[in-house]
Amino acid sequence: MSMFARYASQQFPVEGTLDNCYQILHEQQPSAINIQHPDNPPLFAWVEWQLYQITGNKERLHKLILDKAWLQKHYRFIENSRRWSVVRGANVRMSIHKENYGYLWHGTPSGMDNTPRGRNRYHDIYWLDLLAMQVLSAQYISRMAKELSEDQLAAEYKILAEEGTELLNRYYWDDEDGLYYDISRKNPRQQCKVKTPASFWPMLAGACRSDQALKMASHLESDGIFGGRFPWPSVSRDDPDYHASGHYWKGGIWLPLAYMGTQALKQYGFHDIADTTAERLLNNMYQTWQQFEPHSIWEAYAPEAHRPATTEHPRKEQLVRPDFCGWSALGPINMLIESVLGFENISAPERTIHWRIYQQCRHGLNNLSFGDTVTSLLYTHKPAPEISVTSNKPYTLKVFYRGEQRDFKITRGFQHIRLSENESNRVNRLP
Structure with a gap:
């Protein structure tokens, strides 16, 4: 939500909303609100940098990195997490547990509730996206520190990003398939080959070489994987668990992953592919708005028809939630502005x-x-x-x-x- 609300940051309390999370998690301040999953994807550093590009508020960077060190605290919070530990101010215990080759996690706190990754044995895999998100966080903490002329801190987090990148490319990358996969906890040399857009998190984090990025981008030109008229299904169309009606994360199109993947493609220069898939996705949302009742923005979208996705209950064929701008507004706001209209980078610091x-x-x-x-x-x-x-x-x-x-x-x-x-x-x- 911060990603699209930043375009109207004078109307929406983006900074205060983010501060609520930091104060609960890292200051242990009593609050009238609770955090549901404290180990939700650690994207604060990425989000804060994008917000800084719009506001140009350098005082906030100073607060985040030096005065409060909230972003470093959150990075270490994920690093030092232990499974089932209790976090004050949160409704659910932690599911993250770091080991030598990566991070244990779970479907629901990751956001991909019923994903077929791990084939329902979530605690038997190391999750590639969490490792990539920590690389992404370290990259942006380093960038913010450099912006503040804190060279030692910038170098420290650059090294952490490089270490995570090396791990991703040594164990999680499959050169033949051209994708990053989760790996087995019992045998880290064994990859769990379920193709999902989560594979694009390392690309967003800058962990790819150009030849790796080229292979990944090709999957958006394949109707049988992530491309076609309805791009960015949450699992590849050639996967045995794929459902044409969506079934939540077994095929449904989710705007957060689609937006992330689009930004990853642009970062490596694949503007045409990013723009084409963004237009197709927005057309799907628009046609669904027009043709399907109630006329609404939906939590997720079907991967083969202009309609909302179904939930994870395959027998009931229930639809996902309507009136759900929560993250789906990333489409008609961010992807419209940045991909369709072409305003790719707006920088207040650089004017x-x-x-x-x-x-x-x-x-x-x-x-x-x-x-x-x-x-x-x-x-x-x-x-x-x-x-x-x-x-x-x-x-x-x-x-x-x-x-x-x-x-x-x-x-x-x-x-x-x-x-x-x-x-x-x-x-x-x-x-």
């Missing part, structure tokens, strides 16, 4: 917007806020391609258009940018 224009139609954003800047951008292609921009503050607009990058210095006020091939890249400014 830049990266806009990859590939849609040949009128499109843009009004009243985009980042830091102290509010700007509106509109691309039109008739009679000639150009961008209209208004802004209350100066910034740099980096436009990726027809295979080229062009940088434009945006000033306060209104301006036209001509993109025609036979025109110079001049900016016409109006008062």
Whole structure:
């Protein structure tokens, strides 16, 4: 929720919501709210960096990394967890347990409740995604520390990220299949070959080499695995446990994993695949909204029809929950802005917007806020391609258009940018 609410952080209390979690887990502060699963996926560092890109609030980085050290505490909280230990302020005991080759975990706290990973023997496998998430956390803690000129802390967490990356690639990567798999607790050299989008967490964490990333991206071009008209099913379509109606995590399309995978693809330059699958997924959500009653945003979506997914109870054929923006709003907000409209990177600290224009139609954003800047951008292609921009503050607009990058210095006020091939890249400014 923080990922899409950050686009309206002045309206939604994103920072305070995250602080609630830190204060309960790491300050043991009494609270009127409880945390359900304290060992939910440890994504705070990734989320906080994305929030920082929009707000530019460096004081918050100082609080997170130096004053409170909440992100380091959460990293160690996962590292030092012991199975079934009690956490004050949480409703459920911990299920994470770290051993030499990885982490034990469970379907429900991982978010993938009835996933066929491990074939229902969850405690017999080391979960690849939790290891990758810890690498991801270490990467972003290191990046935040560097932003604060804390070089020693940055180096410490960079080493931790490198150690996790080495473990992932030594034991969890299968070069023939081109995927990361969970591994057996009894024999870490044995992989548990269930293909799920969880395999893309190492890619998001930057653990892949370019040749590994290329193999992983190819699975989004295969109808029988994660591609097709309804991309990102929660288990590969060639898996024996796959269900065409979804059955929760046995085929259902879940926006958190789809968004993560899309971001992972972009990180390695697979923009076309990321954009194509994002558009197909959003079309599925839109067609479901139109065709299926009640007209709603759903908890998860079916992998072969414009309809919501079914729950994990195969005999009852019940539908997942409607009115569920909780995480499904990642589609019509984040994936629309970042993949369909092409605003791939908005950075308040650097005062830049990266806009990859590939849609040949009128499109843009009004009243985009980042830091102290509010700007509106509109691309039109008739009679000639150009961008209209208004802004209350100066910034740099980096436009990726027809295979080229062009940088434009945006000033306060209104301006036209001509993109025609036979025109110079001049900016016409109006008062």
